[in-house]
Amino acid sequence: MGHRLHHFLGALAISLGTAGHASAELVVIVSARNPAPALSSDQIAAIFLGQAGRFPDGAEAVALDQRLGSLERNQFYQQVAGKTPALLKAHWSKMVFTGRGQPPREAADSASVRRMVADNPSMIGYIERAALDGSVRPVLVLR
Known part of the structure; x- marks a missing residue:
């Protein structure tokens, strides 16, 4: 029993260690029809945290998140807003409680985000760079 438990903990530590360092190259995208x-x-x-509801040109901006707990989502908020999942949750609890906003809708993965953003010029989302195609346009590359 002791040996098996030790082996399990070792494997767990390895998988946790790699998860911490894995990162995708993310791009923030809008529809190819969005200027x-x-x-x-x-x-x-500001758009993703509910502090701005418009693009700089005044057009409506609707944020679209990846699913809760996904590597892309955690990495995105860490890179653009310096927020961990716990800080992000606290932010939205406060925004919802004070009636100042609702968190963005969620999509299942990069392909779903790309499809929804491509179909709706007011949406903005983030996907893995590998999922880019001509239906969307990058407005920021996160490295």
Whole structure:
């Protein structure tokens, strides 16, 4: 029993260690039909945190998240807003409680985000760079 438990904990430590270092190259995207110029990470953070509901040109901006717990989502908020999942949850609890906003809708994965954003010029989302195609346009590349 002791040996098996030790082996399990070792494997767990290895998988946790690799999860911490794995990162995809993410791109923030809008529909190919959306004329928005490149955006700064601050502008994007404001849209995704419910602090801005418009693109710089005044058009409506609707944020679309990846699913809760996904590597892409955790990495996106860490890179654009410096927020861990716990800080993000606290942010939205406060926003919802004070009636100042609702968190973005969620899509299952990069392909779903790309499809929804491509079909709706007011949406903005983030996907793995490998999922980019001509239906969407990158407004920020996160490295």
